[in-house]
Amino acid sequence: MKIDITNQTNGVKAFLSGFSTEELSAKIEACQNGQCECACDPTIMQKIEGIELSSVEGGSTITITGDVNAETLAPMMQECLIGDKQ
Numbered sequence: 001m002k003i004d005i006t007n008q009t010n011g012v013k014a015f016l017s018g019f020s021t022e023e024l025s026a027k028i029e030a031c032q033n034g035q036c037e038c039a040c041d042p043t044i045m046q047k048i049e050g051i052e053l054s055s056v057e058g059g060s061t062i063t064i065t066g067d068v069n070a071e072t073l074a075p076m077m078q079e080c081l082i083g084d085k086q
Helices: 021-033 042-047 070-082
Strands: 002-008 011-017 048-056 059-066
Touching (some): 011 070, 021 059, 021 070, 042 048, 042 070
Antiparallel strands (some): 002 011, 011 059
């Protein structure tokens, strides 16, 4: 399981390998509802305007729009999606 996050205009894009899109979708939804068991920082979650999840060859991509950057989201996604506390 691997996450590559890059900054882009108005947000970030992450490529995740080793996950099923359904599994990711459930985890993202839990974060958005505040039902997650990880460091979904509510102040960061409020800055997110949209999350788009798509299946691609070899994994999934998540495009997050809003006032967020890779540096902030990477540790959160690592912990929330992989369960790996850095």
